Amino acid sequence: MTTTDERPPAIEEKRKRERKALRLSWVDLFLWGIRVAAIIVILWGLIGSIQIFASGEGLTAAGWRDLIVSSLAQGAMYGLLALGYSMVYGVLGFINFAHGEVFMSGTLVGFIAANWLFENGVWEANPFLSMFIVLIVAMVTSTLIAVTIEKVAYRPLRGAPRLIPLITSIGMSFFIQYSFAGLFGVGFNTYPPPPDVIAGTVDIFGLQIRTTQLTVIIIAMISMIGLWYFVTKTKSGRAMRAVAEDKEIAGLMGINVDRTIVTVFAVGGAMAGVAALMWSLLFRSVSFFTGFIPGIKAFTAAVLGGIGNIAGAMGGGVLLGLFEGVGPLLILGGLGIPGASQLKDAVAFIALVLVLVFRPSGLFGERLGSEDRV
Amino acid sequence: MTATVAPAATPTGTTGSTVDLARVIRVGTLVGVGMVYVSVIGLLATFNRRLVIDPWLSLGYLVLFAAPMFGGLQFIKREKLEGLEPEPASINDVVQAAIVGVIGGLIAALFATIVNTFPDVRSVFPNWSPELVELLTLGLGVGPAFLVLPAISAVVAAAAAGTSFLPERMRKALVVGLLAVVAVSLFQPVVDDFFDWLEVVPDFLYTPTRAIGVPGAIAVFVLAAGLSYFRPRGKNGLTRRLGSEDESVRRRSTIITAVIVGVAMIALPRFLGGILNELLVNVGFFALMALGLNVVIGYAGLLDLGYVAFFAVGAYTTGVLTSPLSPTWDPMLTWWQAFPIVLAMAALAGLFVGTPVLRMRGDYLAIVTLGFGEIVRILLLSDWLAPYFGGAQGLRNIPGIPIFGTTVNVNTPQLMVYMVMAFVLIAAFISWRLENSRIGRAWAAMREDEDVAEAVGVDTVKAKLTAFITGAVIASFAGALFAAKVGSVFTNSFEILVSIVILVIVIVGGMGNIPGVLVGAVVLIGILGGPAQPGLLQEFGEYKLLAYGALLVFMMLKRPEGLVPSKRRQRELHQDEFSQDAWLDRTPSAPGPSVAEPGRETF
Numbered sequence: 001m002t003t004t005d006e007r008p009p010a011i012e013e014k015r016k017r018e019r020k021a022l023r024l025s026w027v028d029l030f031l032w033g034i035r036v037a038a039i040i041v042i043l044w045g046l047i048g049s050i051q052i053f054a055s056g057e058g059l060t061a062a063g064w065r066d067l068i069v070s071s072l073a074q075g076a077m078y079g080l081l082a083l084g085y086s087m088v089y090g091v092l093g094f095i096n097f098a099h100g101e102v103f104m105s106g107t108l109v110g111f112i113a114a115n116w117l118f119e120n121g122v123w124e125a126n127p128f129l130s131m132f133i134v135l136i137v138a139m140v141t142s143t144l145i146a147v148t149i150e151k152v153a154y155r156p157l158r159g160a161p162r163l164i165p166l167i168t169s170i171g172m173s174f175f176i177q178y179s180f181a182g183l184f185g186v187g188f189n190t191y192p193p194p195p196d197v198i199a200g201t202v203d204i205f206g207l208q209i210r211t212t213q214l215t216v217i218i219i220a221m222i223s224m225i226g227l228w229y230f231v232t233k234t235k236s237g238r239a240m241r242a243v244a245e246d247k248e249i250a251g252l253m254g255i256n257v258d259r260t261i262v263t264v265f266a267v268g269g270a271m272a273g274v275a276a277l278m279w280s281l282l283f284r285s286v287s288f289f290t291g292f293i294p295g296i297k298a299f300t301a302a303v304l305g306g307i308g309n310i311a312g313a314m315g316g317g318v319l320l321g322l323f324e325g326v327g328p329l330l331i332l333g334g335l336g337i338p339g340a341s342q343l344k345d346a347v348a349f350i351a352l353v354l355v356l357v358f359r360p361s362g363l364f365g366e367r368l369g370s371e372d373r374v
Numbered sequence: 375m376t377a378t379v380a381p382a383a384t385p386t387g388t389t390g391s392t393v394d395l396a397r398v399i400r401v402g403t404l405v406g407v408g409m410v411y412v413s414v415i416g417l418l419a420t421f422n423r424r425l426v427i428d429p430w431l432s433l434g435y436l437v438l439f440a441a442p443m444f445g446g447l448q449f450i451k452r453e454k455l456e457g458l459e460p461e462p463a464s465i466n467d468v469v470q471a472a473i474v475g476v477i478g479g480l481i482a483a484l485f486a487t488i489v490n491t492f493p494d495v496r497s498v499f500p501n502w503s504p505e506l507v508e509l510l511t512l513g514l515g516v517g518p519a520f521l522v523l524p525a526i527s528a529v530v531a532a533a534a535a536g537t538s539f540l541p542e543r544m545r546k547a548l549v550v551g552l553l554a555v556v557a558v559s560l561f562q563p564v565v566d567d568f569f570d571w572l573e574v575v576p577d578f579l580y581t582p583t584r585a586i587g588v589p590g591a592i593a594v595f596v597l598a599a600g601l602s603y604f605r606p607r608g609k610n611g612l613t614r615r616l617g618s619e620d621e622s623v624r625r626r627s628t629i630i631t632a633v634i635v636g637v638a639m640i641a642l643p644r645f646l647g648g649i650l651n652e653l654l655v656n657v658g659f660f661a662l663m664a665l666g667l668n669v670v671i672g673y674a675g676l677l678d679l680g681y682v683a684f685f686a687v688g689a690y691t692t693g694v695l696t697s698p699l700s701p702t703w704d705p706m707l708t709w710w711q712a713f714p715i716v717l718a719m720a721a722l723a724g725l726f727v728g729t730p731v732l733r734m735r736g737d738y739l740a741i742v743t744l745g746f747g748e749i750v751r752i753l754l755l756s757d758w759l760a761p762y763f764g765g766a767q768g769l770r771n772i773p774g775i776p777i778f779g780t781t782v783n784v785n786t787p788q789l790m791v792y793m794v795m796a797f798v799l800i801a802a803f804i805s806w807r808l809e810n811s812r813i814g815r816a817w818a819a820m821r822e823d824e825d826v827a828e829a830v831g832v833d834t835v836k837a838k839l840t841a842f843i844t845g846a847v848i849a850s851f852a853g854a855l856f857a858a859k860v861g862s863v864f865t866n867s868f869e870i871l872v873s874i875v876i877l878v879i880v881i882v883g884g885m886g887n888i889p890g891v892l893v894g895a896v897v898l899i900g901i902l903g904g905p906a907q908p909g910l911l912q913e914f915g916e917y918k919l920l921a922y923g924a925l926l927v928f929m930m931l932k933r934p935e936g937l938v939p940s941k942r943r944q945r946e947l948h949q950d951e952f953s954q955d956a957w958l959d960r961t962p963s964a965p966g967p968s969v970a971e972p973g974r975e976t977f
Contacts, residue, residue: 027835030729095737112498153927163677164930166737171926178920182415185500299741339757346752349745357730
């Protein structure tokens, strides 16, 4: 009796499994197709570029070197921005879409300080002090905005389904963006030219590097070391890691979870403020829209490095900077695509898609809280 | 009763007997900050150009003094607790509200003084201007402003708080009356077009500035408030009938509503002029896209932030296939011949975007789709694909839609409205049928919990891909119509902002609910407009994205289920409250749900 009863479901089950295996393999096939195609395209582009380089056309070796250095500088900036995304994701498990605007607020308010210093002659007379003042202004602004967003928009949503804070942060992003558009006008504001001290180039191991780019890389390194010290050696840092691991247990262990989350936003905001100074050194012109695309790219960098992983965020930033700086010319140029530099943003986004297809946990591994590991 | 529960029931100083100074100062400061914010981002100056009640009130001042109004309302909010009477209205609330108004007004006046003292800041803040001082001080100068601004804000705040003394019914009538005055004034073009056959009405209502005059305002207020006050109440309200337990009553009232709305929609374009029909067409485009996104996010729970890409695919495919000026390849099909190909291309695009993101976490999916949206736009704009899609030049000379011997294009706005409406109906029908089908239930299961859905045998791969493809096809309807209507396509119609606005429509209207999404499209696009399309309130201009952002945050915090919520969604989002209510409603005598499973029967 039981055997006859059991057999049909078992067969059915087996058929189902087979069907499922077949279907999964169809999706897998598609994904493998993407992987193989990506590798072929990249290789083809590389070979094409090498041919172009060997034939003496296109960029010279020095040109490539400059491109790489400037990409590194930009990547360092993405890295600092990515930290904000990565830390918030690690602790709260959602993408703080408004982090790009936190950065933008730093660039715009920093511009007021820079402009004031320039008009009063301090900018040229005392360049390092001026830069320090701009840095502090940008950091304070970004930190304040980040903490305010957390308090107003995210704290009431603690524990909501994860798409709800994400949608809220999208709304917040546009709200802040267009508030600043109203405040500063929609046009571009241009920072004063960099002081003479950092306007030229320096010679390092025979490489001519523009001093602004070198400054940016040095600032990024100092910030990273400071952040590493903060997270690993201080009490607040330990609290942060505990909260990221498990909010509930951390709370039971006597950690003030709300305050720790505010700290996370504050630190992320401060790093965005540093990134704001770097942006002003690299590009000088800022507007209300400055934060949007860099924000998305920085998130890409955070995913690239493995979300929740602080060192990974920095590494991801540098890698993304290289991808989008060198990639269009190296690969698309090698394929003979005209106007490759127009496709810079597209390359960054394609990098995001490819990372998530190839290795969704990022290059250096994710570090997420217990409830976020999916 | 009060002796035992009252202390626990009044958590943060909402007691009516004392003045909570800390709270008053906090709310007052917020009101002041709100007033400064409205001034400094330029809302006051921009909106001041539009009068609401001629010559007393401009939209700018309405927005400015909304801050003390909301501040005052804070003090008459009562927490509704089960089994407790809310505290009665008290004069104390009014006093507190008035103090809040004074604080807010003082901060605003102080700000005006600062602006007046440091005019140089204007080089950075464009709105930091003498005109702003003039506006903020009501033209009286900085000194008197310290008296006048606090006085007005205090009166506004106290009046708002004072409404708590009125009976509920009268308060509602008052609100309805005031809203009606503002609405009639701001929607002057609609009223004007509508009463084309009876010029007396708009002539009476409006002054030459397009705003409502004082006699008109009084008439509208009395009419609307009276209607609200004497409205018959009871079980026969339409909303109640639509939500009726009785299947036949519900079905009958649904059909009646649908017929009325249908007749109105057919009649409407005849009454309206060119500009309003243009507006209706835009509303239709966004309604179509919102219906499509509703399938993806509302039914299947997949947050797609690059939805505009499918709109672009639809528009560009139509352009390439029908335009004689298509750069490389111009088959010059008619719109109807091209249409199936457009749908196929959109479905393919949906499949192509959907497959790589199948195994991604929900929030990664959002960013990746956003990336896809941008990739599509960048590629269409690039020099590389310019030989096919025209790059920055776009595609031009796209012919209209030939139908019944005429051509529907930009010159025939009325026909275009009908055309778009027909497609909105088709899309609504498709999504309605899908929602209640097997795949619709699979979507719902997947939205709730993907792992559980998979465990009980839902094919999530198929469910996700169908959601993406359905959404893409509906968006391509909008794209194809858009190309035919405008006659040319450029990449700047496919900015990421479009995706965001569609998202706001779906969320404000009510995720997963077709009437909600349609209401959302009509209200938001009709009033505020799309990213590049003006709405009825053209003054909003660049501030409409500010409004969209604020709306998104507000809705998520206060009413995540939207204006017209879908029943199921509402239950999901307020599950705790539902369970609690069910538990509280449970009477010992009734065969209610057991304590172990509170509220099981209410689901």
